[in-house]
Amino acid sequence: MTALAHRPPALDKLLESDTLRALTQQHGRAAVRAAARSALEAWRAEAATTPFDTAAFEAACRSALERQAAAALRPVFNLTGTVLHTNLGRAVMAPEAIDAVVAVMRGASNLEFDLARGARGDRDDHIAGLLTELTGAEAATAVNNNAAAVLLVLAALADRKEVPVSRGELIEIGGAFRIPDIMRRAGAKLVEVGTTNRTHLRDFEDAFGPRTALVMKVHASNYAIQGFTAAVPVAELAALCRARGLPFVEDLGSGTLVDLTRWGLPAEPTPAQSIAAGANVVTFSGDKLLGGPQAGLIVGDQALIQKIKRHPLKRSLRLDKMTLAALEATLKLYRDPDRLAERLPALRLLTRGQAELRQVAERIAPAVALALGDRVSVQVLPCSSQIGSGSLPVDRLPSACVAVGAPAGAKRAGRLPDRLAEALRALPVPVIGRIEDGQVRLDMRCLDGAAAEATFVAQLGALAQARL
Numbered sequence: 001m002t003a004l005a006h007r008p009p010a011l012d013k014l015l016e017s018d019t020l021r022a023l024t025q026q027h028g029r030a031a032v033r034a035a036a037r038s039a040l041e042a043w044r045a046e047a048a049t050t051p052f053d054t055a056a057f058e059a060a061c062r063s064a065l066e067r068q069a070a071a072a073l074r075p076v077f078n079l080t081g082t083v084l085h086t087n088l089g090r091a092v093m094a095p096e097a098i099d100a101v102v103a104v105m106r107g108a109s110n111l112e113f114d115l116a117r118g119a120r121g122d123r124d125d126h127i128a129g130l131l132t133e134l135t136g137a138e139a140a141t142a143v144n145n146n147a148a149a150v151l152l153v154l155a156a157l158a159d160r161k162e163v164p165v166s167r168g169e170l171i172e173i174g175g176a177f178r179i180p181d182i183m184r185r186a187g188a189k190l191v192e193v194g195t196t197n198r199t200h201l202r203d204f205e206d207a208f209g210p211r212t213a214l215v216m217k218v219h220a221s222n223y224a225i226q227g228f229t230a231a232v233p234v235a236e237l238a239a240l241c242r243a244r245g246l247p248f249v250e251d252l253g254s255g256t257l258v259d260l261t262r263w264g265l266p267a268e269p270t271p272a273q274s275i276a277a278g279a280n281v282v283t284f285s286g287d288k289l290l291g292g293p294q295a296g297l298i299v300g301d302q303a304l305i306q307k308i309k310r311h312p313l314k315r316s317l318r319l320d321k322m323t324l325a326a327l328e329a330t331l332k333l334y335r336d337p338d339r340l341a342e343r344l345p346a347l348r349l350l351t352r353g354q355a356e357l358r359q360v361a362e363r364i365a366p367a368v369a370l371a372l373g374d375r376v377s378v379q380v381l382p383c384s385s386q387i388g389s390g391s392l393p394v395d396r397l398p399s400a401c402v403a404v405g406a407p408a409g410a411k412r413a414g415r416l417p418d419r420l421a422e423a424l425r426a427l428p429v430p431v432i433g434r435i436e437d438g439q440v441r442l443d444m445r446c447l448d449g450a451a452a453e454a455t456f457v458a459q460l461g462a463l464a465q466a467r468l
Helices: 011-015 018-027 029-045 054-069 095-105 125-135 146-157 179-186 201-207 234-244 271-277 302-310 313-317 321-333 337-343 345-350 354-375 413-425 450-458 460-465
Strands: 139-143 162-166 189-193 215-218 248-251 281-285 296-300 377-385 397-405 434-436 439-443
Touching (some): 018 054, 029 054, 125 139, 125 271, 125 296, 139 146, 189 201, 234 248, 271 281, 271 296, 354 377, 354 397, 377 439
Parallel strands (some): 162 189, 248 281
Antiparallel strands (some): 139 296, 377 397
């Protein structure tokens, strides 16, 4: 029977109950005492109308402690239809990468130790050979993201000097982080050439002067300019720079190491193509189309890469052992391109066909309908996914979704999508969809495998009590 009283026992007395003793074993005495104090303060705020309920007090303590213990960074179901979603962690790691990270976390590793020589080594050695093998570059290094890679390259090669860039390539990436801002922070002076939609080789020639350090080309991976356009091909710009004795740097942004058209995906330039066309330095991301951990990869001429590695910023931006382990394991998968779509989750998700995804939606839809009852209307609809994270922004992938909306004639139907989206986010493994045409649409592209489907369905029962 619940104990009710107008005045609670002393705090120390409450802490001796069996329930709080058990919570102390799990969470520690300091945390339990703090939770108990907060629960008592909450009761006192309502003491004029609410008697003290021991069971409710203990439940409040347990709830507070469980909230505190829960991880802030949690797995979610990404059913937005954006595969490489910046806000949802971008690329899903391959099992080989996960195993590699766990292995180096368990103890000491040869992060900066050369086992053959028995002396200090270079942490870049764990991935440099793979990057040069896969891109054809002479040397390689890596930092914590591609924006950092561009910053480091400019700081090392163009400090207090001029860098011509086409006006059509002065991109802004997430968080209002713009190429002109990066250049300014690196100490380089931007020289804008051409126009927004058309830039010619002569525009670069006219911009060259005694303080020109290098030429940079930026791949517009997060937008597209269409219509009356012109851009200088990589090979022509590289040849011009070679004739003038200037380094040519290309920022590929998202970057991919393989020809994506092999799997029916839109073409995207590769570092190998840029190096073959004459680029001296190429930068690209590790956690987008490449399908690995967050990293900024830099490949190119040996002398330039060594100069970049010697810059003081390199140490500030270097990769940790876990990222290096995941990156090495991911790069090794590219040695077997015939099985890459099977083994690399990012590529597997991008290449799933619409027929397969419709089958997934048809398996999931009845469970969603059962959980929500006649409060909603549930349909299986065709839809379009996108690659995301600034990769191939115009192209769409045919997909299928479970669309949940208000039943015909429902009152206050306009509130349902927001309330349902909130209820989905409150599930044990939060579900993130998108709201479109007055419906919550759950794109099945990233609901991958029987285990994921089972986990998704198992938690839907909690929606029965959701206020819609």
